[in-house]
Amino acid sequence: MAQDMTLLWCSGSPPCWRVMIALEEKKLQGYNSKLLSFEKMEHKSQQVLDINPRGQLPSFKHGNIVVNESYAACFYLESQFKSQGTKLIPDGTEEQALMYQRMFEGLTFYDKLSAAIFYDYYVPEGERLESALKRNKEALVTELKLWEGYLEKLGSGSYLAGKSLTLADVIVFPTVATLFIFGLSAERYPKLGEYYALMKERPSVKASWPPHWPENLMGQDTLKDM
Amino acid sequence: MAQDMTLLWCSGSPPCWRVMIALEEKKLQGYNSKLLSFEKMEHKSQQVLDINPRGQLPSFKHGNIVVNESYAACFYLESQFKSQGTKLIPDGTEEQALMYQRMFEGLTFYDKLSAAIFYDYYVPEGERLESALKRNKEALVTELKLWEGYLEKLGSGSYLAGKSLTLADVIVFPTVATLFIFGLSAERYPKLGEYYALMKERPSVKASWPPHWPENLMGQDTLKDM
Numbered sequence: 001m002a003q004d005m006t007l008l009w010c011s012g013s014p015p016c017w018r019v020m021i022a023l024e025e026k027k028l029q030g031y032n033s034k035l036l037s038f039e040k041m042e043h044k045s046q047q048v049l050d051i052n053p054r055g056q057l058p059s060f061k062h063g064n065i066v067v068n069e070s071y072a073a074c075f076y077l078e079s080q081f082k083s084q085g086t087k088l089i090p091d092g093t094e095e096q097a098l099m100y101q102r103m104f105e106g107l108t109f110y111d112k113l114s115a116a117i118f119y120d121y122y123v124p125e126g127e128r129l130e131s132a133l134k135r136n137k138e139a140l141v142t143e144l145k146l147w148e149g150y151l152e153k154l155g156s157g158s159y160l161a162g163k164s165l166t167l168a169d170v171i172v173f174p175t176v177a178t179l180f181i182f183g184l185s186a187e188r189y190p191k192l193g194e195y196y197a198l199m200k201e202r203p204s205v206k207a208s209w210p211p212h213w214p215e216n217l218m219g220q221d222t223l224k225d226m
Numbered sequence: 227m228a229q230d231m232t233l234l235w236c237s238g239s240p241p242c243w244r245v246m247i248a249l250e251e252k253k254l255q256g257y258n259s260k261l262l263s264f265e266k267m268e269h270k271s272q273q274v275l276d277i278n279p280r281g282q283l284p285s286f287k288h289g290n291i292v293v294n295e296s297y298a299a300c301f302y303l304e305s306q307f308k309s310q311g312t313k314l315i316p317d318g319t320e321e322q323a324l325m326y327q328r329m330f331e332g333l334t335f336y337d338k339l340s341a342a343i344f345y346d347y348y349v350p351e352g353e354r355l356e357s358a359l360k361r362n363k364e365a366l367v368t369e370l371k372l373w374e375g376y377l378e379k380l381g382s383g384s385y386l387a388g389k390s391l392t393l394a395d396v397i398v399f400p401t402v403a404t405l406f407i408f409g410l411s412a413e414r415y416p417k418l419g420e421y422y423a424l425m426k427e428r429p430s431v432k433a434s435w436p437p438h439w440p441e442n443l444m445g446q447d448t449l450k451d452m
Contacts, residue, residue, distance in 0.1 A: 053372060054334075065323045069330035076326050080319065093306065097291045100302050104295035107333065108280075129353055146279060 005031035008048055008059040010038040012210040014110060014174035015070035016058040021170045022074045024204030027085035035211070071103075074170055086204075088167045099161035099168045102150070106172040109143055113175055116140040117182050117222050141226055144179075144189055151191035157198065165202070173199045181213055183224040231257035234274055234285040236264040238436040240336060240400035241296035242284040247396045248300045250430030253311035261437070297329075300396055312430075314393045325387035325394045328376070332398040335369055339401055342366040343408050343448050367452055370405075370415055377417035383424065391428070399425045407439055409450040 005028065009016035023031055036042035036057060044055045052059040052068045060066070060073045062080075067073045078088045090096050115136040120128065151158065160168040176196050180186065186193025199205055214220065231254065235242035249257055262268035262283060270281045278285040278294045286292070286299045288306075293299045304314045316322050341362040346354065377384065386394040402422050406412065412419025425431055440446065 062323075065320060067323050067327050069327055069333075072323075072326035072330040076323050079322060094291060096305060097288075097293050097298075097302050100298035101293050101295055104298040107295075124357075127355055127358055131350075132353055 002028040002030040003032070004063045006034065006051075006061045007031055008034045008036055008051065008057055010036050010043065010057050011212045012178075013038070013057060014178055017174035017177075017208060017210065018070045018171050019058045019060055019073045019077075020208035021173065021204045022077045022088070022167075024207050025086040025088060025165070025170065026077050026081045028077065028081065029207075071171065074167055078167060086165060088165070088170060090161065090164060090166055095162045095164075095166070099166040102160045102168040103166075103171045105146075106168065106175065109147065109172060110175045112136070112140045112143040113178060117178075137226065144184075144192065144226070147176075148189050148191045151195055156194065158195075159198075160195075169199065173205065177205075179223060181220065183221040184226060185224060188226075228254040228256040229258070230289045232260065232277075232287045233257055234260045234262055234277065234283055236262050236269065236283050237438045238404075239264070239283060240404055243400035243403075243434060243436065244296045244397050245284045245286055245299045245303075246434035247399065247430045248303045248314070248393075250433050251312040251314060251391070251396065252303050252307045254303070254307065255433075297397065300393055304393060312391060314391070314396060316387065316390060316392055321388045321390075321392070325392040328386045328394040329392075329397045331372075332394065332401065335373065335398060336401045338362070338366045338369040339404060343404075363452065370410075370418065370452070373402075374415050374417045377421055382420065384421075385424075386421075395425065399431065403431075405449060407446065409447040410452060411450060414452075 002023070005023075007016075007019060007023070009020065023029070034047075036045070036048070038057070042048070043057045048057065048059050049055055051061055051066055054068070056068065058070055058073065059068045062076075065076075067076045074088075090099060114122070116133075116139075119133050119136060123132070150160070154160075154162065159165050160172055176192060176199070179192070180196050184192070186196070228249070231249075233242075233245060233249070235246065249255070260273075262271070262274070264283070268274070269283045274283065274285050275281055277287055277292055280294070282294065284296055284299065285294050288302075291302075293302045300314075316325060340348070342359075342365075345359050345362060349358070376386070380386075380388065385391050386398055402418060402425070405418070406422050410418070412422070
């Protein structure tokens with residue numbers, strides 16, 4: 001059935017990576033995978049615009065059904081392939097509640113990360129302010145401490161909502177990986193470091209690792225003093 | 227069972243309103259409802275921080291379970307009370323896919339709205355720039371046209387994912403209502419105007435209407451030329 005699926009993506013984009021991990025966990029290998037170049041503006045190309053009027057990646061199609069938003073695609077895949085591969089929404093009330101809470105806090109986590117490391121991308125030249133970037137970095141530190149605390153409370157070897165991998169991990173892990181690739185110190189954030197190490201070994205993560213990492217990456221020490 | 231539930235909220239906050247509509251649709255009236263004042267900084271009060279380390283509203287508790295993020299609370303309520311009140315996640319594959327897609331595009335919609343009407347709240351004095359606010363307003367216009375097109379395609383009397391109300395409406399309607407309260411022209415955006423009129427009559431929306439609207443509101447013409 002994965003032959004009916006097409007994913008347009010770019011390397012190193014956390015939203016794209018979420019969908020790729022979900023596809024792997026749901027045993028949907030064999031989908032049509034099209035790697036596009038963000039630098040060449042291929043996310044604004046006609047093949048993307050045909051599926052996604054926003055001209056954004058990921059863009060995802062299953063038969064005639066289009067689900068482009070990364071959270072939406074992850075929910076859709078879990079719902080359509082409930083009994084295939086990893087069960088990504090747990091049955092237990094408490095674990096499920098925690099999964100929902102963390103996956104949506106993951107939006108803020110990703111926003112704070114982006115505002116700190118992609119500041120120059122989002123803010124046009126001439127409008128950039130040291131004071132704003134400084135505030136963004138401070139907000140990321142506050143955010144990091146929250147997540148470090150969440151993981152500490154759950155204990156060693158835990159996923160974000162407990163003992164099993166859930167949609168929360170599929171969604172939030174690419175943000176955590178990006179932090180470490182951009183130089184975050186695992187000594188200063190040991191629980192996040194442990195979580196990163198745990199997830200990195202997962203076959204779904206290995207199979208979908210951004211192909212240009214780390215050799216071909218700028219800014220690998222951006223977060224080292226954070 | 228709603229007596230076990232506590233919602234801390236403030237009037238006119240789209241994220242709070244989402245959860246209130248979900249509670250109404252799931253027939254969970256009778257929950258402990260605590261209206262707090264954003265102006266008096268009550269979202270940073272101890273009663274909020276005890277539930278929500280972010281000091282944000284909504285903050286929501288059901289027994290010992292805390293689910294503060296508005297999307298998370300809506301998913302949680304639908305999952306825990308599936309067969310009670312309105313069914314908010316449709317069974318049909320296409321309708322479900324469209325629901326997920328629109329509810330997560332709803333994040334962008336709300337962000338663009340906030341960046342245009344709450345600019346002075348988010349950007350400190352001394353960092354505010356006419357060029358940035360202008361760009362934010364242009365981005366909101368682009369966004370409005372997208373949603374106007376989505377509704378046009380679905381035809382008159384439709385909800386956001388088809389013929390029945392879903393989580394997409396619970397989530398996105400408060401954004402649409404805020405647009406019109408801040409002066410958006412229903413003549414210029416007739417499909418959004420129709421959708422607003424349709425939803426406004428829903429008992430869940432009437433029961434949860436922000437108590438300070440419209441009498442006690444600033445900025446009611448902010449969006450009139452948009």
